[in-house]
Amino acid sequence: MIITGGHEFEREPFFDMFREMPGIVYQEVIHPGANGLYKSSLMDQFDVLLFYDMYQKIDEVQKDAFIKLLEKGKGMVFLHHSLVNYQEWDEFEKIIGGRYIESGTDPEASTYQHKVEFTVRVRDENHPITEGINDFVIHDEVYGNFRVGPEVHPILETSHPESGKIIGWTNYYGKSRIVYIQPGHDHHAYENPDYRRLLKQAIEWAREPQKYKMVPYSPEYKFKEGLYLNIEDLKANDPIPFARIVTDLNTDNKNFFDELVLNEEIVLYDESGVRASIRTKEVWGYALENSLYMMLGGRFQKILIQGPISLFIASATTHEKTSYSPRDTGTRYTTTTDLFRSFYKNYNYSMVSAEGEISLFDFESNALSEYDIYSLGVILERDSVLSSQYESLRKREKKEKMVEFIRKYNANHPLYFPDR
Secondary structure, three states: OEEEEOOOOOHHHHHHHHHOOOOOOOOEEEOOOOHHHOOOHHHHHOOEEEEEEOOOOOOHHHHHHHHHHHHHOOEEEEEHHHHHOOOOOHHHHHHHOEEOOOOOOOOOOOEEEEEEEEEEEEOOOOOOOOOOOOOEEEEEEEEEOOEEOOOOEEEEEOOOOOOOOEEEEEEEEOOEEEEEEOOOOOHHHHOOHHHHHHHHHHHHHHOOOOOOOEEEOOOOOOOOOEEEOOHHHHHOOOOEOHHHEEOOOOOOOOOHHHHHOOOOEEEEEOOOOOEEEEEHHHOOEEEEOOEEEEEEOOEEEEEOOOOOEEEEEEEEEEEEEOOOOOOOOOOEEOOOOOOOOOOOOOOOEEEEEEEEEEEEEEOOOOEEEEOOHHHHHHHHOOOHHHHHHHHOOOHHHHHHOHHHHHHHHHHHOOOEEEOO
């Protein structure tokens, strides 16, 4: 169901997108009629609701019906000016994951700029919505100074000065998958092949309901025991049970995992009972007795989650720099090709042995980086307010307040896991 109304748009080229999408069948509903349908059995006919509206009126009965759709797992995709919807309904901001502030008298009001050519950058290239899509240029309208909720997962961004940085994200509410894509003003966007593919894949992703409600992480959260093949398995709390590992080792041995990593491959049975293997060094880690262990440098090492940014102490090999990039002013680089991924380019290093290095683990990028003011500064760029505060400090003050800023960032951007 495509919901429109409250904002003019180029109808023919807009609906051409959907007419030309294989496997997509749609019906348009125009406000004010849409709100009254949320509690109708007609909703059962649609896998996804796609909002291309800009509407404000919604009563309490309609709000309740809207929430019930989300609790059932109805997928929703929001495009462009739908971010302006329901300015007086605070819960809507939590649903869509952000808000365009419409009030022209409010100093915090959002902005817009027509006829802008800018680069859409794929922030999460591993997400099903962005699969097969590279950074692309689009001629469209940009929004500035709009709010993006801390709970969303960014998938698209831009560096255009008139635009907010994050311009596409996913969110969860109830059991529903939510997508917001900021571009999409007129035929320049509608006819862009990358935009069309992005939109189709957003619809396909949103149509699959979540089995579980997402809850913010706390130390009491229980991770299922088993092997997590990748970071997405961890975020879904969906490991491979230890019983499906094919091994001659004694699984009751406390040194089982230390011995397991001596093998180049781990053999296991998938959900269909098919025997498969995976390179040991490519496994993300495992959970046992509610403790998490990451595969780092050829062995499993315990990690304690504090939030999206977690301090991590691991045995590692450090490399002393013998040449530098302009931005890379640190003296050491705590990584090997098998251990950490860095924010900085790999130049020439001589090997030095070290133990117990403190590092930063970033859950969004699944990367470890050196615990220094520069690496933290890169992560904090995702939060414009904290980043501004941090960059205003002198070098010594940054060092003194690193832990404080990590705590603030984690409080503003909680991790969410399934409530199983």
